[in-house]
Amino acid sequence: MAVCIAVIAKENYPLYIRSVPSQNELKFHYTVHTSLDVVEEKVSAVGKSLGDQRELYLGLLYPTEDYKVYGYVTNSKVKFVIVVDSSNTSLRDNEIRSMFRKLHNSFTDVMCNPFYNPGDPIQSKAFNGIVSGMMVQTG
Amino acid sequence: MESLTLSDIEQKYYSELFVYCDTDNTKKVASNGRVLDLFRAAQLPSEVVLQITELCGATRLGHFGRSQFYIALKLIAIAQSGLPLRVESLNSVKDLPLPRFVVGKNEAEARHAALYQDTDSQSVYPGPGTALIPRPPGRGHPNKKGPPSSSSLPVHEVIQPLAPSIETQPEPTSPVISPHQSPPTSPHSWRKHKRQHSGGNADRQQVVAATGSVWTQFREPQTGPVTGDGMWSSHSPPPPSSQESWVSFTADTPPSSTLPAMHPSSVQESTTIRTVASAATTNEIQRQSSGYDDPWKITDEQRQYYINQFKTIQPDLTGLIPGSAAKEFFTKSKLPILELSHIWELSDFDKDGALTLDEFCAAFHLVVARKNGYDLPEKLPESLMPKLIDLDDSAEVPEPVAEVGYSASPVEVTSNKSPSMPSLNQAWPEMNQSSEQWETFSERSSSSQTLTQFDSNIAPADPDTAIVHPVPIRMTPSKIHMQEMELKRTGSDHNHPTSPLLAKPPEMSEETTLPPSMKFVAANTVGDGYSSSDSSTSDQEPITRQRSQSGASPEALKVVAPPPPPPRPQQSHSRSSSLDMNRTFAATSVPGQAQPSTTAFPPAVPPRPLPTQTSVPLTGHRVDSEGVPAGGAVLTTTSPQQIPQQPNFADFSQFQAFAASEQPSSLPEIDKHSEAGQVEKMSEGAGPLRTVKSDGPADERTSAIVNSAKGSSGPLAPPPKPVRRRLKSEDELRPEDEQLGPQKASAIAAPLTAQPSIPRSVGKDKKAIQASIRRNKETNTVLARLNSELQQQLKDLLEERISLEVQLEQLRPFSHL
Numbered sequence: 001m002a003v004c005i006a007v008i009a010k011e012n013y014p015l016y017i018r019s020v021p022s023q024n025e026l027k028f029h030y031t032v033h034t035s036l037d038v039v040e041e042k043v044s045a046v047g048k049s050l051g052d053q054r055e056l057y058l059g060l061l062y063p064t065e066d067y068k069v070y071g072y073v074t075n076s077k078v079k080f081v082i083v084v085d086s087s088n089t090s091l092r093d094n095e096i097r098s099m100f101r102k103l104h105n106s107f108t109d110v111m112c113n114p115f116y117n118p119g120d121p122i123q124s125k126a127f128n129g130i131v132s133g134m135m136v137q138t139g
Numbered sequence: 140m141e142s143l144t145l146s147d148i149e150q151k152y153y154s155e156l157f158v159y160c161d162t163d164n165t166k167k168v169a170s171n172g173r174v175l176d177l178f179r180a181a182q183l184p185s186e187v188v189l190q191i192t193e194l195c196g197a198t199r200l201g202h203f204g205r206s207q208f209y210i211a212l213k214l215i216a217i218a219q220s221g222l223p224l225r226v227e228s229l230n231s232v233k234d235l236p237l238p239r240f241v242v243g244k245n246e247a248e249a250r251h252a253a254l255y256q257d258t259d260s261q262s263v264y265p266g267p268g269t270a271l272i273p274r275p276p277g278r279g280h281p282n283k284k285g286p287p288s289s290s291s292l293p294v295h296e297v298i299q300p301l302a303p304s305i306e307t308q309p310e311p312t313s314p315v316i317s318p319h320q321s322p323p324t325s326p327h328s329w330r331k332h333k334r335q336h337s338g339g340n341a342d343r344q345q346v347v348a349a350t351g352s353v354w355t356q357f358r359e360p361q362t363g364p365v366t367g368d369g370m371w372s373s374h375s376p377p378p379p380s381s382q383e384s385w386v387s388f389t390a391d392t393p394p395s396s397t398l399p400a401m402h403p404s405s406v407q408e409s410t411t412i413r414t415v416a417s418a419a420t421t422n423e424i425q426r427q428s429s430g431y432d433d434p435w436k437i438t439d440e441q442r443q444y445y446i447n448q449f450k451t452i453q454p455d456l457t458g459l460i461p462g463s464a465a466k467e468f469f470t471k472s473k474l475p476i477l478e479l480s481h482i483w484e485l486s487d488f489d490k491d492g493a494l495t496l497d498e499f500c501a502a503f504h505l506v507v508a509r510k511n512g513y514d515l516p517e518k519l520p521e522s523l524m525p526k527l528i529d530l531d532d533s534a535e536v537p538e539p540v541a542e543v544g545y546s547a548s549p550v551e552v553t554s555n556k557s558p559s560m561p562s563l564n565q566a567w568p569e570m571n572q573s574s575e576q577w578e579t580f581s582e583r584s585s586s587s588q589t590l591t592q593f594d595s596n597i598a599p600a601d602p603d604t605a606i607v608h609p610v611p612i613r614m615t616p617s618k619i620h621m622q623e624m625e626l627k628r629t630g631s632d633h634n635h636p637t638s639p640l641l642a643k644p645p646e647m648s649e650e651t652t653l654p655p656s657m658k659f660v661a662a663n664t665v666g667d668g669y670s671s672s673d674s675s676t677s678d679q680e681p682i683t684r685q686r687s688q689s690g691a692s693p694e695a696l697k698v699v700a701p702p703p704p705p706p707r708p709q710q711s712h713s714r715s716s717s718l719d720m721n722r723t724f725a726a727t728s729v730p731g732q733a734q735p736s737t738t739a740f741p742p743a744v745p746p747r748p749l750p751t752q753t754s755v756p757l758t759g760h761r762v763d764s765e766g767v768p769a770g771g772a773v774l775t776t777t778s779p780q781q782i783p784q785q786p787n788f789a790d791f792s793q794f795q796a797f798a799a800s801e802q803p804s805s806l807p808e809i810d811k812h813s814e815a816g817q818v819e820k821m822s823e824g825a826g827p828l829r830t831v832k833s834d835g836p837a838d839e840r841t842s843a844i845v846n847s848a849k850g851s852s853g854p855l856a857p858p859p860k861p862v863r864r865r866l867k868s869e870d871e872l873r874p875e876d877e878q879l880g881p882q883k884a885s886a887i888a889a890p891l892t893a894q895p896s897i898p899r900s901v902g903k904d905k906k907a908i909q910a911s912i913r914r915n916k917e918t919n920t921v922l923a924r925l926n927s928e929l930q931q932q933l934k935d936l937l938e939e940r941i942s943l944e945v946q947l948e949q950l951r952p953f954s955h956l
Binding site: 113115 | 476490
């Protein structure tokens with residue numbers, strides 16, 4: 001149900017970013033970029049609380065008029081950002097979590113590929129497929 | 140136009156070509172389309188082609204009429220043979236070879252060409268040899284018989300293997316349409332070539348580039364003739380050198396079978412390729428035989444080859460090849476990293492970053508296929524699936540439509556399955572995590588459980604107790620222990636309400652012939668008494684009171700302590716101690732029902748030294764267990780309450796019983812008898828309990844207490860005393876203990892004193908002293924045991940704490956992320 005999905009590396013450069021409406025991509029790129037600040041803020045906040053294991057799902061980063069941005073951080077500081085349309089009100093938190101879980105799993109699979117060098121853009125077809133599945137749903 | 144005389148052969152050939160080009164059947168050929176392709180295939184410089192067309196008049200006409208076409212063809216032949224283009228030469232050139240076209244033509248043409256070529260001399264070949272335009276997948280032009288294999292250029296040869304191999308590949312799958320595709324080649328042409336010469340494929344071209352294209356082209360024409368394969372196999376196709384270049388693995392990785400079907404004989408390379416070639420040939424044959432059903436099926440030879448390669452990396456066939464090693468290996472194939480990455484994604488079924496034998500074979504097969512120009516499928520074909528799931532869809536052949544993607548249902552099905560596998564695998568780590576959580580939870584819970592166990596031990600100490608009323612859980616450790624002891628005792632020996640206790644005495648009497656045994660018995664009975672008493676007592680207060688009292692007073696504690704420990708060992712000790720306790724408690728309990736049991740306790744501890752007097756009367760109070768079932772019951776009820784930890788209470792009755800039975804001759808007997816009677820009348824529990832307490836003053840005390848509690852002085856007297864031979868003397872010594880049964884004792888004493896103190900004799904004193912000594916020792920032992928148990932519990936707790944700390948440490952690393 002997402003309109004844009006992005007994977008950002010530890011050094012805060014994008015590994016993968018894709019939007020559904022092919023136009024207005026720049027807008028989504030910009031949104032993802034600005035959301036990184038929020039992610040950092042949340043990450044540092046949680047770190048202080050020093051829970052057993054920091055929560056990976058960050059939740060709603062910030063909403064705008066048109067859409068909402070959700071974030072997720074892995075243990076290796078790789079960030080996933082999902083932008084969903086605000087009009088899509090039926091999306092529950094659990095669904096977003098499951099989307100992140102799927103993303104994380106397929107990202108792990110990409111990492112497992114010995115031919116993938118961490119830091120390279122993700123060009124895996126499987127990963128693309130998963131992302132498409134998540135995005136096409138919105139139609 | 141110019142007159143054109145064609146030889147018959149030429150005539151036929153040209154007409155065929157014309158027909159081929161005349162797609163519209165209009166008897167004239169446009170200057171586009173096939174004609175152009177044909178001319179292009181002639182491998183002539185474009186200028187020459189232009190010249191030709193101009194010469195033949197097509198430019199004038201705008202299209203190729205038949206005659207123009209023929210002229211053009213002839214000119215092409217002339218040009219190909221290197222003669223200058225002259226209109227005059229059309230007719231003048233003799234023995235002009237037929238124009239050679241690299242481009243594939245239809246079968247008919249090919250056939251004819253082949254025929255023609257057969258007739259032609261070999262010399263006809265130079266063209267293709269020279270003008271090597273990167274040729275679209277070649278259909279070998281029939282003319283291109285090409286230089287004999289000896290002269291065949293390796294480059295050309297390269298094409299060869301591809302061709303045949305491609306041909307042999309199950310056809311329909313030509314998902315790949317090579318970019319350079321030119322007009323469909325006719326396999327027959329190839330065939331012809333092969334036949335003719337084996338090397339003669341004009342199509343020798345830089346295979347490397349054209350690999351895919353060549354390959355696909357071969358595929359296309361393939362539709363028909365499987366026979367082509369046969370032909371090829373019969374040929375001595377371009378040698379393995381082609382394979383080599385084709386494979387482009389390092390020399391030692393000859394392409395697996397599917398591809399090069401070249402003949403071993405023609406292997407020119409001295410490298411391992413030879414072996415490959417042989418394998419390839421056989422593979423080819425096999426391939427042919429395996430049918431076109433599944434392009435991705437791995438033949439046995441291929442599989443064997445893969446397995447051999449697997450062994451070079453990982454000798455253990457059931458082991459895994461790590462990702463890095465696999466990466467190195469497949470990088471040798473010189474495929475682009477992206478494609479290798481995709482192949483990996485397809486073949487690493489379980490997503491573990493390592494390849495099993497099946498996965499490795501699948502990956503290798505995909506690499507080989509890719510090398511041959513097959514495009515990679517979107518999903519792993521079924522035949523390549525690792526046999527994790529029993530896929531039976533190999534029969535279904537995905538029809539390779541133009542796209543590589545296998546959209547065939549079987550593939551989809553399998554792909555569906557495969558995601559389920561990875562999803563399972565993915566889910567697995569989650570499950571692992573959750574299981575870890577479970578473990579931690581369980582550990583925590585277990586630890587908590589251990590803690591609760593105390594409570595549980597305490598609470599349901601006696602089944603009876605539990606039933607009757609919830610015994611207060613929170614108790615002093617000693618109490619806990621006592622309860623545990625009780626539990627153990629009850630669990631081990633007797634779980635019983637009062638009735639069993641009663642039943643036991645006879646048993647006990649039988650068992651105990653020796654003091655220790657008696658002790659055990661006593662302990663058991665005491666325990667029983669406890670349980671029964673606890674259970675039967677609906678009166679918590681006395682219990683609590685007693686317990687608290689026992690806890691409060693150190694002596695009481697001591698007394699209390701012994702009972703908890705394990706019943707058996709305790710029995711001995713507890714017996715002694717419990718006897719005391721029982722006595723005290725009994726004394727307290729008996730009266731305690733109505734009387735303040737508090738009084739019972741304190742007296743229980745100190746009483747030892749004191750109440751010789753009481754002991755005396757108490758002895759008298761010994762009740763015959765035999766006759767005091769009822770009393771025993773009462774006693775049991777009371778005593779346990781008084782001294783929760785003194786199961787001996789129950790034992791008393793037993794002791795009484797057996798003591799009575801054993802020592803009929805003792806003085807006490809007399810008392811017993813008298814007492815027995817009294818006891819019977821008296822509180823049930825007190826009696827039997829007292830008797831049980833043969834060991835000690837406690838018994839006396841309790842009995843006294845009980846007796847007093849029961850309020851019947853007279854009956855009190857009889858109870859326990861007579862039973863104890865030892866007790867007799869002990870009884871005297873027991874005054875201390877008896878004193879525990881304090882005021883009751885005193886109360887009892889009064890009536891007791893009334894009784895004949897005849898039994899008190901010097902001997903009894905001695906015995907009493909000895910008994911008391913023994914009792915004290917037993918008490919000491921019991922206490923020591925209790926201490927050890929407490930120590931043990933402490934150790935357990937410490938261990939738990941350590942384990943918890945370790946867990947905490949383990950979990951700590953996660954917190955610093």
